[in-house]
Amino acid sequence: MAIFYLNVITVSRSVGRNAVVAAAYCSRTRLRDPRRETVADFSALGDIEHSEILLPIGARAEWSDRATLWSEVEAVEKRDDAQVAREVEIAIPSDLSRADRIALAREFFNEQFVERGIIVDLNIHRAEGADGVERSYVQGLFSMREIVEEGFGKKRTDWKDAKLLSKWRERWTLLSNKYLLAAGCGQLIRAGADAVRGRALEPFFEDEQIERRAENQEIAWRNGERLLGEPELALRALTRAGATFTYGELIAFVSKNTAGKEQFETARARVECSVELVRLSDGERFSTRSLVAIVQCASSQSGAIATASPGLEAAETSRTLKEAISQWESAGLRLRGVGLTYETAKAFEKKSGIKSVGVHGLLGRWQKKQDRLASTDVLVVNDAKGLSARQKEWMLRATRAARSKLVLVDGTRLVEIDGGATGLSPEEMTAVGG
Template identity: 40%
Template sequence: MAIYHLHVKVIGRKSGSSAVASAAYRAGSRLRDERLDRAHDFSAKRGVVHSEVMLPENAPEAWRDRERLWNDVEAFEVRKDAQLAREVEFALPREMNQAQGIELARDFVQGEFVGLGMIADLNVHWDMAEDGMPKPHAHVMLTMRAVDENGFGRKVREWNRTEMVERWRERWAELANERLAELNIDARIDHRSLEAQGIALEPQSQIGAPAKRIEGRGLEGEGTEADRAELHREIARGNGARIIADPALGLDAITHQQSTFTRRDLAKFAHRHSDGIEQFDAVMGALRGSPDLVELGKDISGEDRFTTRAMIEAEQRLHRAAGLMAERERH
């Protein structure tokens, strides 16, 4: 099932970060850090399926070299608490293949970041999630200053505005949904909160915390990671209890993303919104036993496909409305 996730953060020296180390980790490569006089080697990292530096017009061609780019950023920013880069991380639809996901990520980055004058270091990761399914996502490190053929200029404060982040969040959902429709994939994402969508479940994090501490200091400690994991389980338990009590909540959440779904889609949803095998089984039982669940038969792949009574009724209303409009046009 397609999920919505887009997160923006700043990479800065105040937290002990290095732009070169951050870039090396996200690209799964080895880069020499001139400021720290050391190499950051993440070339053993798996799952990086696409990596490129995208330049706006008039940017020096030399900055297509990732190592040169981020070392120049480090050299230009002299303050001890300097903000070095902005990172945008977003989930790609699982329903797309790698080529489609990479093309979508590149189009979004070109239109929303490079087109505004930012240099974008794009890396697409195709990791595996806990449920054994792909967890495709993109990391984009962005420069924070205006650039021209002579190098870096002023910091562009407009790129820090909350309205800009909201624009990116909304535009990502629009572009992803347009592409899903073009590919005839029955899935969609929504940048709005669950509450705004009318879904009575508590939000859960979409992409897990990084498996490694990449800069050695300045990132959350082990205690914070443990607290985050426990909070995630607590929210999952709460959502599982809500779905068991009223499975219509779960079915409504599923059909906000796709109008029909398979048994595997149900299992993915139950896995995400439960804690432990016992609650998973209970959530699955509640969903499968709901009177709102409608079995449609097997699809072209031979999988059982389902929808809900609410979706069927909504489609029937649309057909009736279309029929009335056609009748009026004939008269």
């Protein structure tokens, strides 16, 4: 199945972003920013496949010049914390030809934006990812103000519609599949799949020239957005030079590759909650699941660490459930509670604040292919000792398939099992659960 990814990012001055720099990055060009008297130059990146400005009816002809357009967008905004533009980034099915990729992007942006009076700076990129696979994606940068005779008028409010992103994703899916079918491709896309995988984080400019600071800020923001959807990129980078790293090194990496306190805090929490992160037995260093040769499981009788099947980390944690919930929520993860019965589930829900259901009801919905887990879910099972072997097997299979996190609560003790792993049996899960 072809990869689906469509996300929207706001270009806001409150986190140091700038429309001219964003436009230079998206188009891989060199643009001067008159407001800050700096130059942004991304022309060396060289992965641009197609670039054009799509003007709606009533737009000035001079706005077809990228430098003129985005300089005026910046000039009309007076607030230091203004939101100056928005950007839509979409993965394009790689099976399509270059002509079809351009036609698909044009049809989508003309239909959803240009015909509604919105200027779009359309750019298509094609490059080899970190995994060696060549991929294509489109970046559409658009203004947030209505077009009037004098230039740019009031800020539009229609883009604030909470349902708009879902509409865009649905429409992109339909259009993409139309082009894939016309090209004779059997693999179609569906909305809701994971984000694009494989593209490495953007490298920073190493020189300390003043004009490079804005460009590095732009790269940091974009890397931060990548880490929010793919936190494993941080772990992959941290273990490139060595098999282990410290918590301080993790914090330094996330800080460098984010812009602003809010993005840093959310990205840090996502990385710390990643199912790939493994805390080693000394408690001071970390690694990734793929680099751990021996699995550590918590012994139910003595609390000691026992050797089990490779490929999975089941780590007993000293933090309380309340502390864990706070971290998971900070990472933007969805918490789902499970109890042995409806009554115990509701009691656990009242105690923990986690919306909970009985295990029989949950497994029944899973059998009907309803209410499935997502990679951003944390499944919290209260009193796992009472689960049957069949129920344990279902829990493990579901979390592995979704690459979500499974947490077993035994009194005040938490045991976290990373999803997506193999090798743990229902009997071993019993030992882990206590």
